[in-house]
Amino acid sequence: MSGELLMAFWGVSLLLVLTPGMDWAYVISAGISGRGVAPAVGGLLCGHLLATLLVVAGAGVLVSRYPLALTGLTLAGAGYLLWLGVSMVRQSLLLSTSQPIQSTSLVNHSGLHWLVQGACVSGMNPKVFLLFLALLPQFTDPHGDWSLPGQMLILGGLHLVSCGIVYLAVGYGAKQVLRSRPQASRWLMRGSGMAMVVIGSGLLIEQWM
Numbered sequence: 697m698s699g700e701l702l703m704a705f706w707g708v709s710l711l712l713v714l715t716p717g718m719d720w721a722y723v724i725s726a727g728i729s730g731r732g733v734a735p736a737v738g739g740l741l742c743g744h745l746l747a748t749l750l751v752v753a754g755a756g757v758l759v760s761r762y763p764l765a766l767t768g769l770t771l772a773g774a775g776y777l778l779w780l781g782v783s784m785v786r787q788s789l790l791l792s793t794s795q796p797i798q799s800t801s802l803v804n805h806s807g808l809h810w811l812v813q814g815a816c817v818s819g820m821n822p823k824v825f826l827l828f829l830a831l832l833p834q835f836t837d838p839h840g841d842w843s844l845p846g847q848m849l850i851l852g853g854l855h856l857v858s859c860g861i862v863y864l865a866v867g868y869g870a871k872q873v874l875r876s877r878p879q880a881s882r883w884l885m886r887g888s889g890m891a892m893v894v895i896g897s898g899l900l901i902e903q904w905m
């Protein structure tokens with residue numbers, strides 16, 4: 697695999713990671729909690745790693761050939777995002793204007809909770825799976841010294857590094873900037889929840905159209 701292919705993929709990967717979406721919304725909510733950033737990011741990376749391994753193993757081709765399987769994954773992911781989003785919005789509305797965000801039940805969540813929930817957020821997102829399915833093969837070299845699965849593993853690993861750096865920066869940035877500003881934290885928490893609701897609703901609408 698040439699360095700040019702790696703750099704080209706890294707540029708595309710970084711651009712996608714820098715685009716706010718459900719992963720951003722989730723890691724920001726972890727940052728607001730005050731101590732869930734690292735486990736939340738670890739969970740998100742587990743979901744991305746699972747998508748990479750499925751594509752490398754060839755399961756991605758099988759799933760893409762059976763629309764019902766992909767539809768089921770989409771519906772499950774959309775429902776999970778809607779539940780998370782509504783919960784976050786509801787919690788932000790129940791807080792008083794003077795109550796610090798750190799005193800809410802978000803802080804009582806364990807690291808394992810953030811890890812598992814993060815893995816569900818990214819692992820149940822069909823767009824992550826389809827992204828790897830469409831993107832990884834495009835940056836492989838059939839005539840290279842490495843096998844195609846090996847090349848895709850390298851590309852997937854590079855994407856995980858980009859995700860880890862950006863998501864940690866976003867999460868800890870939210871933690872440092874917003875934890876001492878309850879009102880701003882409350883509105884950001886509400887916005888993150890609404891973003892999840894919008895994304896989940898969009899996935900459902902795509903299935904109906």
